[in-house]
Amino acid sequence: MDRFVILSGCSGGGKTTLLVELHRRGYTVVEEPGQRIVREAMSSSGDAVPWKNMEAFLRRAITLAANDYALANDQSQSWVFFDRGLIDAAAALQAVTGEPLLTALASRYRYHSRVFLVPPWLEIYS
Incomplete structure:
Protein backbone atom coordinates (compact mmCIF):
# COMPACT_ATOMS: atom_id res chain seq x y z
CA MET A 1 0.00 0.00 0.00
CA ASP A 2 1.46 3.32 -0.98
CA SER A 8 12.01 1.82 11.83
CA GLY A 9 15.32 2.08 13.61
CA CYS A 10 16.86 1.40 16.95
CA SER A 11 15.35 2.17 20.33
CA GLY A 12 15.87 5.74 21.40
CA GLY A 13 15.73 7.22 17.93
CA GLY A 14 12.49 9.11 18.44
CA LYS A 15 10.02 6.86 16.58
CA THR A 16 7.42 7.06 19.32
CA THR A 17 7.82 10.83 19.63
CA LEU A 18 7.41 11.21 15.89
CA LEU A 19 4.33 8.97 15.87
CA VAL A 20 2.74 10.93 18.71
CA GLU A 21 3.16 14.12 16.69
CA LEU A 22 1.81 12.51 13.51
CA HIS A 23 -1.23 11.32 15.49
CA ALA A 41 3.58 -10.58 28.87
CA MET A 42 4.54 -8.49 31.88
CA SER A 43 0.94 -8.35 33.08
CA SER A 44 0.31 -12.07 32.53
CA SER A 45 3.74 -13.58 33.27
CA GLY A 46 3.99 -14.72 29.65
CA ASP A 47 7.28 -15.83 28.14
CA ALA A 48 6.93 -14.44 24.59
CA VAL A 49 9.45 -11.70 25.31
CA PRO A 50 12.83 -11.25 23.63
CA TRP A 51 14.87 -12.06 26.73
CA LYS A 52 13.04 -15.38 27.32
CA ASN A 53 11.83 -16.69 23.97
CA MET A 54 12.87 -14.62 20.97
CA GLU A 55 11.25 -16.92 18.42
CA ALA A 56 7.85 -16.86 20.19
CA PHE A 57 8.13 -13.09 20.57
CA LEU A 58 8.82 -12.60 16.85
CA ARG A 59 6.05 -14.96 15.76
CA ARG A 60 3.61 -13.05 18.00
CA ALA A 61 4.90 -9.75 16.53
CA ILE A 62 4.23 -11.02 13.00
CA THR A 63 0.69 -12.03 13.95
CA LEU A 64 -0.03 -8.66 15.58
CA ALA A 65 1.50 -6.76 12.67
CA ALA A 66 -0.58 -8.71 10.14
CA ASN A 67 -3.70 -7.90 12.17
CA ASP A 68 -2.66 -4.22 12.34
CA TYR A 69 -2.19 -4.17 8.57
CA ALA A 70 -5.64 -5.66 7.93
CA LEU A 71 -7.30 -3.30 10.39
CA ALA A 72 -5.59 -0.24 8.90
CA ASN A 73 -6.59 -1.36 5.43
CA ASP A 74 -10.22 -1.64 6.52
CA GLN A 75 -10.41 1.54 8.60
CA SER A 76 -8.23 4.15 6.94
CA GLN A 77 -8.16 5.58 3.46
CA SER A 78 -5.33 8.03 4.19
CA TRP A 79 -1.73 7.77 5.36
CA VAL A 80 -0.99 5.20 8.07
CA PHE A 81 2.32 5.25 9.94
CA PHE A 82 3.57 2.03 11.54
CA ASP A 83 6.12 1.90 14.36
CA ARG A 84 8.18 -0.93 12.94
CA GLY A 85 5.87 -3.67 11.77
CA LEU A 86 5.61 -6.94 9.95
CA ILE A 87 8.70 -6.55 7.79
CA ASP A 88 10.90 -5.83 10.84
CA ALA A 89 9.58 -8.87 12.70
CA ALA A 90 9.84 -11.16 9.66
CA ALA A 91 13.43 -10.07 8.98
CA ALA A 92 14.35 -10.68 12.62
CA LEU A 93 12.68 -14.12 12.67
CA GLN A 94 14.46 -15.07 9.47
CA VAL A 118 15.55 6.92 12.67
CA PRO A 119 19.13 7.00 13.99
CA PRO A 120 20.07 6.62 17.66
CA TRP A 121 19.55 9.90 19.48
CA LEU A 122 21.16 9.70 22.91
CA GLU A 123 19.92 13.13 24.00
CA ILE A 124 16.28 12.01 23.91
CA TYR A 125 16.63 8.34 24.90
CA SER A 126 14.89 7.44 28.14
Whole structure:
Protein backbone atom coordinates (compact mmCIF):
# COMPACT_ATOMS: atom_id res chain seq x y z
CA MET A 1 0.00 0.00 0.00
CA ASP A 2 1.46 3.32 -0.98
CA ARG A 3 -0.24 4.95 2.00
CA PHE A 4 1.28 2.58 4.60
CA VAL A 5 4.60 3.94 5.88
CA ILE A 6 7.02 2.12 8.18
CA LEU A 7 9.14 4.01 10.70
CA SER A 8 12.01 1.82 11.83
CA GLY A 9 15.32 2.08 13.61
CA CYS A 10 16.86 1.40 16.95
CA SER A 11 15.35 2.17 20.33
CA GLY A 12 15.87 5.74 21.40
CA GLY A 13 15.73 7.22 17.93
CA GLY A 14 12.49 9.11 18.44
CA LYS A 15 10.02 6.86 16.58
CA THR A 16 7.42 7.06 19.32
CA THR A 17 7.82 10.83 19.63
CA LEU A 18 7.41 11.21 15.89
CA LEU A 19 4.33 8.97 15.87
CA VAL A 20 2.74 10.93 18.71
CA GLU A 21 3.16 14.12 16.69
CA LEU A 22 1.81 12.51 13.51
CA HIS A 23 -1.23 11.32 15.49
CA ARG A 24 -1.69 14.80 16.96
CA ARG A 25 -1.80 16.10 13.38
CA GLY A 26 -4.60 13.69 12.51
CA TYR A 27 -2.77 10.77 10.91
CA THR A 28 -3.45 7.15 11.76
CA VAL A 29 -0.53 5.58 13.63
CA VAL A 30 0.08 2.00 14.74
CA GLU A 31 2.06 1.24 17.89
CA GLU A 32 4.98 -1.16 17.64
CA PRO A 33 3.86 -4.78 18.10
CA GLY A 34 6.83 -5.52 20.35
CA GLN A 35 5.83 -2.92 22.92
CA ARG A 36 2.33 -4.36 23.14
CA ILE A 37 3.65 -7.91 23.45
CA VAL A 38 6.00 -6.98 26.28
CA ARG A 39 3.24 -5.11 28.15
CA GLU A 40 0.92 -8.09 27.76
CA ALA A 41 3.58 -10.58 28.87
CA MET A 42 4.54 -8.49 31.88
CA SER A 43 0.94 -8.35 33.08
CA SER A 44 0.31 -12.07 32.53
CA SER A 45 3.74 -13.58 33.27
CA GLY A 46 3.99 -14.72 29.65
CA ASP A 47 7.28 -15.83 28.14
CA ALA A 48 6.93 -14.44 24.59
CA VAL A 49 9.45 -11.70 25.31
CA PRO A 50 12.83 -11.25 23.63
CA TRP A 51 14.87 -12.06 26.73
CA LYS A 52 13.04 -15.38 27.32
CA ASN A 53 11.83 -16.69 23.97
CA MET A 54 12.87 -14.62 20.97
CA GLU A 55 11.25 -16.92 18.42
CA ALA A 56 7.85 -16.86 20.19
CA PHE A 57 8.13 -13.09 20.57
CA LEU A 58 8.82 -12.60 16.85
CA ARG A 59 6.05 -14.96 15.76
CA ARG A 60 3.61 -13.05 18.00
CA ALA A 61 4.90 -9.75 16.53
CA ILE A 62 4.23 -11.02 13.00
CA THR A 63 0.69 -12.03 13.95
CA LEU A 64 -0.03 -8.66 15.58
CA ALA A 65 1.50 -6.76 12.67
CA ALA A 66 -0.58 -8.71 10.14
CA ASN A 67 -3.70 -7.90 12.17
CA ASP A 68 -2.66 -4.22 12.34
CA TYR A 69 -2.19 -4.17 8.57
CA ALA A 70 -5.64 -5.66 7.93
CA LEU A 71 -7.30 -3.30 10.39
CA ALA A 72 -5.59 -0.24 8.90
CA ASN A 73 -6.59 -1.36 5.43
CA ASP A 74 -10.22 -1.64 6.52
CA GLN A 75 -10.41 1.54 8.60
CA SER A 76 -8.23 4.15 6.94
CA GLN A 77 -8.16 5.58 3.46
CA SER A 78 -5.33 8.03 4.19
CA TRP A 79 -1.73 7.77 5.36
CA VAL A 80 -0.99 5.20 8.07
CA PHE A 81 2.32 5.25 9.94
CA PHE A 82 3.57 2.03 11.54
CA ASP A 83 6.12 1.90 14.36
CA ARG A 84 8.18 -0.93 12.94
CA GLY A 85 5.87 -3.67 11.77
CA LEU A 86 5.61 -6.94 9.95
CA ILE A 87 8.70 -6.55 7.79
CA ASP A 88 10.90 -5.83 10.84
CA ALA A 89 9.58 -8.87 12.70
CA ALA A 90 9.84 -11.16 9.66
CA ALA A 91 13.43 -10.07 8.98
CA ALA A 92 14.35 -10.68 12.62
CA LEU A 93 12.68 -14.12 12.67
CA GLN A 94 14.46 -15.07 9.47
CA ALA A 95 17.78 -14.02 11.04
CA VAL A 96 17.06 -16.02 14.21
CA THR A 97 15.66 -19.21 12.67
CA GLY A 98 16.80 -19.16 9.05
CA GLU A 99 13.17 -19.58 8.02
CA PRO A 100 12.87 -17.89 4.59
CA LEU A 101 9.60 -16.04 5.07
CA LEU A 102 10.61 -12.43 4.54
CA THR A 103 10.12 -12.47 0.76
CA ALA A 104 6.72 -14.16 0.97
CA LEU A 105 5.44 -11.78 3.65
CA ALA A 106 6.90 -8.71 1.95
CA SER A 107 5.07 -9.55 -1.27
CA ARG A 108 1.77 -10.13 0.56
CA TYR A 109 1.96 -7.13 2.91
CA ARG A 110 2.95 -4.16 0.80
CA TYR A 111 4.09 -0.90 2.35
CA HIS A 112 5.27 2.37 0.83
CA SER A 113 8.58 1.92 -0.99
CA ARG A 114 10.19 4.55 1.22
CA VAL A 115 10.92 3.48 4.81
CA PHE A 116 11.95 6.06 7.37
CA LEU A 117 14.88 4.94 9.52
CA VAL A 118 15.55 6.92 12.67
CA PRO A 119 19.13 7.00 13.99
CA PRO A 120 20.07 6.62 17.66
CA TRP A 121 19.55 9.90 19.48
CA LEU A 122 21.16 9.70 22.91
CA GLU A 123 19.92 13.13 24.00
CA ILE A 124 16.28 12.01 23.91
CA TYR A 125 16.63 8.34 24.90
CA SER A 126 14.89 7.44 28.14
